[in-house]
Amino acid sequence: MGRAAHGADFLQLRIDDAPSGGRADWLARQLRLAIADGRLPVGSRLPATRVLAGELRVSRGVITEAYQRLGEDGHVVGRGRNGTVVVAAPAKARPAASPPPPPPGALFGTPPGTDIFDALRDAPARIDFSPGVPDLTAFPRTAWLRAERTVLRELSASAFGYGDPRGAPALRIAVADWLARNRGIRAAPGDVVIAAGTAQTLTLLGRVLHDDGLRTVAVEDPGSLGARQHLRNGGLDTPPVPVDADGIRVDQLRATDASAVLLTPAHQFPTGVVLGGERRRDLMRWATERDGLIIEDDYDAEHRYDRAPVPALRSLLAEHVCYAGSVSKLLAPALRIGWVFAPPKYRDALVAAKRFADLGNAVLPQLVLARLMESGALERQLRLLRGRHRRRRDAMIAAVGTHLPHAVVHGAAAGLHLTITFDAGFSDTDLAAAALARGVKVQPLSWHSQRPHRPGLVLGYAAPTATDIAEGMETLGETLRHLR
Known part of the structure; x- marks a missing residue:
């Protein structure tokens, strides 16, 4: 009598088809194919690991490893008691023959703008x-929903009115604590203004600086085109200052007539270099001597893999640094939540600009984010x-x-x-x-x-x-x- 085949009703899987020693790879591949061809549509739930392991007569670790690989690919996500759910399908296979490329410059042949x-x-x-x-x-959907339910359960009726244009007090406290722990910045919650991401921070700050008589903000080169566009939209010139392996060339910054500069010192966009120690000291001297303003976009500061964290410039020279950050790279850009610490000279004008722009960010998402920060869920x-x-x-x-x-x-x-x-x-x-x-x-x-x-x-x-x-x-x- 032949050996009994081991299989599952789910997708008619036959574990005997899997190569020896490669069962998790085989199962992950079968599930990807089922997602791609629609047998497992977005929103469908995979069997519990214990159940599928029992049907296939394999260890539960095989199933867990296969599910984990699908999760790392972004195809499924674990949702606690609701199980493992399909959230995205793989890209469809590429045609065998790739179309020839268009003539050079056919799509983007005009100057960048x-x-x-x-x-x-x-x-x-x-x-x-x-x-x-x-x-x-x-995105931590389960943690977000849990925090949202808690916030709604505890929220008073008056909190549904217009909020403080500076942001919800609970979030300003949470942000000040978060940055003290993670970026070495000591600031009072009253110093924090909540904005709709770093993009709005640059728009508001550009307006404030323009009204104060500034017409020029130097920028790193290469540096973010989007950031440059926001500043120019506020009527500011953006002279380029070269970046090398140690960051912005402060000697070249001195050669401009700018008294403000926009930097991404923790992980320069787009080169990825870190502003070196000697450059930091030279930049501090520039700011002090010229009474200049450093706009610190703390871009990607939290996402470190092969190096130790570098301190935020704001932690070294608060009176000359306007610090900007957001949760767009931590959670999702769709939340549109960021923060800015402006020097006292510009703080009131920045709050007024935020008030006239939109009366402040939506309060409920701010309170949910504050809960995530306070609970350790964001870490x-x-x-x-x-x-x-x-x-x-x-x-x-x-x-x-x-x-x-x-x-x-x-x-x-x-x-x-x-x-x-x-x-x-x-x-x-x-x-x-x-x-x-x-x-x-x-x-x-x-x-x-x-x-x-x-x-x-x-x-x-x-x-x-x-x-x-x-x-x-x-x-x-x-x-x-x-x-x-």
Whole structure:
């Protein structure tokens, strides 16, 4: 008599088809296929690990490992008593024959500006490597709902009225405590103003500085095109100051007539360098001598993998630093919650600008976030994200080495993106255009610079799954070879 086959009613799985020693890999692959072809639609629930292990007659660890791999890919998420739920389907397979790339410059051949940036940002793509987005499938839905229920249960009726334009007192206290613990910043809750992300902070601050008579804010080069656009929208000039391996060139900053500068010192966007110790000291001297203002965008400060944290500039020279942060990279950009600590000289004007802009952020999400910060849930979320993002970073570095072997990788020690540079007889905008035609979205490095630079790309790795990273980088390598 032959050996009895072991299988499950669920998806008609037959564990005997799995290779010896590779059962978790086999099961994860079968589940991905079922999600991709619609047998497991988004919203469906996977069997409990104990139940499926019993049906297949394997250890529960095999099932747990397979589910964990799907979770790391962003296909499923564990929801406590509600089980493991499908939240996203894998990208559909790429056609066997890739379409030829469009003529160089066909999509992005005009000089970089708002219209082009918005067109690329909004363009649909099968695989999206846009920087600045965390793993959105990891959003702590269960913890958020639990905190929201607690807030609603305890909230008084009067709290549903118009709130303080500076932000909910509970969140300002929580933010001050969070930054004291995690960034070494000592500030009173009264110093905190809650804004709709760093984008609104720059818009409000630009208005305040313009009204105070400032017309120029120096910026890093390369540096964020989006940040530059917000400042220019406020009527401010943004002269570029070069960035090298130690951060902004303070000697070049001194050569400008600017008395304010916007920096991302913890993890410079987009190069990923950290502002060095001597540069920090020189920057402090510049601010003191010129009575200057440093706008510190603490971009990616929490997402560290291979290096120790660096102190925030605000912790070193509070009277000359306007500090800005948000939860867009910690939780989700959709929350639109950030904070700003302005020096006393600008604090009242900033609060007035916030009041006239929108009367203050929505109160309920602020209170829920405060609860997450106070309970330790946000620290737990950060630990989860660091592990997941590190694995995806490693996957992208490996894929770059395989498919773009001549590219140089920058800024891998922290953050949510890599920057690569390469030598080519065409522009990085041409490469971005050709890649987008094949369904892969990337950002040209040149868009973030006001001066000529070696061509490159800014590649976000936190949101795409490991599968998408491998496929997208293969497509990018093929595109680069076609253009050459």
